[in-house]
Amino acid sequence: MSPRILVTGGAGYIGSHTVLQLLQGGYKAVVVDNLDNSSEVAIKRVRELADKNGPNLTFHKIDLRDKPALEKIFASEKFDAVIHFAGLKAVGESVQKPLMYYDNNLIGTITLLEVMAAHGCKKLVFSSSATVYGLPKVVPCTEESLISAVNPYGRTKLFIEEMCRDIYRSDSTWKIILLRYFNPVGAHPSGYIGEDPRGIPNNLMPFVQQVAVGRRPALTVYGTDYKTKDGTGVGRERDYIHVVDLSDGHTAALEKLSDASVGCEVYNLGTGKGTSVLEMVAAFEKASGKKIPLVMAGRRPGDSEIVYASTEKAERELKWKAKYGIDEMCRDQWNWASKNPYGYESPDSKK
Numbered sequence: 110m111s112p113r114i115l116v117t118g119g120a121g122y123i124g125s126h127t128v129l130q131l132l133q134g135g136y137k138a139v140v141v142d143n144l145d146n147s148s149e150v151a152i153k154r155v156r157e158l159a160d161k162n163g164p165n166l167t168f169h170k171i172d173l174r175d176k177p178a179l180e181k182i183f184a185s186e187k188f189d190a191v192i193h194f195a196g197l198k199a200v201g202e203s204v205q206k207p208l209m210y211y212d213n214n215l216i217g218t219i220t221l222l223e224v225m226a227a228h229g230c231k232k233l234v235f236s237s238s239a240t241v242y243g244l245p246k247v248v249p250c251t252e253e254s255l256i257s258a259v260n261p262y263g264r265t266k267l268f269i270e271e272m273c274r275d276i277y278r279s280d281s282t283w284k285i286i287l288l289r290y291f292n293p294v295g296a297h298p299s300g301y302i303g304e305d306p307r308g309i310p311n312n313l314m315p316f317v318q319q320v321a322v323g324r325r326p327a328l329t330v331y332g333t334d335y336k337t338k339d340g341t342g343v344g345r346e347r348d349y350i351h352v353v354d355l356s357d358g359h360t361a362a363l364e365k366l367s368d369a370s371v372g373c374e375v376y377n378l379g380t381g382k383g384t385s386v387l388e389m390v391a392a393f394e395k396a397s398g399k400k401i402p403l404v405m406a407g408r409r410p411g412d413s414e415i416v417y418a419s420t421e422k423a424e425r426e427l428k429w430k431a432k433y434g435i436d437e438m439c440r441d442q443w444n445w446a447s448k449n450p451y452g453y454e455s456p457d458s459k460k
Contacts, residue, residue, distance in 0.1 A: 111165065113137040114363065115188045115230075117173060117221060118195030120147035122304040123236065123293050125155050127192060127356040129302070132159035132166055134360055139186060141179070142195065143172040146307050150453035154301050173217035176224065183228040190232035190366055191225060192359055193218065196265065199311035200240070203262035204410050214265035222276060231283040234362045235273060238266045239291045239348065239377065239418055248383070249348075249419040252289075252375045259413060270375075277373035284371045286362040290378040291416065294389075295351040295438040296445035303445030304352075305452030313347075313389060314438075318446035321399040328401050330386055332408035335415070346383035348417035351433035351441070354378075361429040377418035380431045389435060396439035397447070 114131055118124045119140030124147075131138045132155070140152060149168070156163035171178040173195055196214040197203070203210040225231065240263035242250040258264040273285045294314040296303030310316040319325045335346070358378040365371060390401050424430045 111135055111137045112189040113139065113186060115139050115141065115182070115191045117141050117191065117193045118147070118236075120144060120149060120151045120168070121194055122147075122306075123352060123355055123359075124194040125151040125302050126297060126352045127194070127359045128166065129155045129158055129297065130353075130356040130360050131363075132162040135162070137165045137167075139167045139169070139182070139188070141169045141171050141173065141182065144170055146197070148305060148453040151302055151305070154453075158297065158299060158301055173221050174213070176220050179220060179224045180227075183224050183230070188228075188230045190234065190363055191221070191230060192234045192236070192363065193221060194236045196236075198262060200260050200262050200412065201311060201409055203265075204260050207261035210261045210265050214262075215268060218269050218272065222272065226280075231280075232366045233273070233283070233285045234359055234366070235269060235285065235287050236359075237270055237287045237289045237375075238263065239289045239379070239416055240413075241267045241270060241289060242413075242416055244413045245416060248415055249381060249417050250377065251419045252377060252422055260410070274373050281372065283373070284366045285373040286365060286371065287373070287375045288358060288362055288378055289375065289418065290348075290350055290355060290358075291418070292347050292349045293352040293355045294349050295353065295433065295441040297353065298441055298444070300441070300444040300448040303442070303449065303452075305449070313386060314393070314442055317390060317393050317401055318442055320401050321393070321397050321443070322446055322450035324450065326402065327404045328390065329404045329406050331406050331412065333405045334408070346385045346415040346417070348379040348382065349384050349389065349435060349438060350379050350431055351438045353441075354431040354433055358423065358427065358429050361423075361427040365427055374426075376423040376427060377420050378423055378429070378431075379418035379420050380434070381418060381420045383415055383417040384435055389439075392435045393439045393443065396436065397443040
């Protein structure tokens, strides 16, 4: 019997790529997503890319806060584990609408954990974030670095991590892996699935690609007084990771859950290198052959300066290592953007 995995937020950017990896790895995947910031077209395309394994994908449009609907899914199928991606994720929006973030991310997770416990499904991989490192004094961040968040989005990740640690302390039959990472970029090499945020993108690369395809006039670079290594003082430095590498990291974590030694563990996933905004823009210009006009602006509230992760623990214990650099990330991002300039929808039906 193929293991059956519930994937929350599986129609989203990282979720859809991970679901594809699961299907190709012989798993059955059941996706729940409220389609707040994702498209059902992604699910359809994942099914097509999975080819003969496509029928092993099931989709339910539900919100995690809808406990009766979630109960119904757990009552009808037995899950071997859950990968939990679902959540709102825009830093700027979280600063403006903190209650919306606490309601969606925390209540959704509490409901999920309650239903999992009630049905005896106690294996979880949680999509956390390196934002839990706040404004670190020392980089790279290791799993033992102090954690504190500087915006409501980051705090929801931090609180969920703490919930998971508390659950494990109260009941050691749980097995939980918390994965911390920053900026996933790129797309599946087919260019058939990729990142398609609704409205104005909050992350660098979707914004860059929308400028490249002519949907936006220029890229706004926030913060011109950061101490980054390229000496320009422009933009922040981040650990970018190819979404396919990240998906591999989730499947590696899933396999690790079968180890008897796992309790509640934390792993960083990243390349272990910081890349500045300008370096990323230069790599994208090279991949796409397009010039990206820049507009300089002040720092955004809740942004941190230089953060990248030490990935030694994941390499050692999950046997996982990022394979792709920023050139491949930009190549695959442009391949997706040029084939799907308006994401999963046509320009008339969207935005």
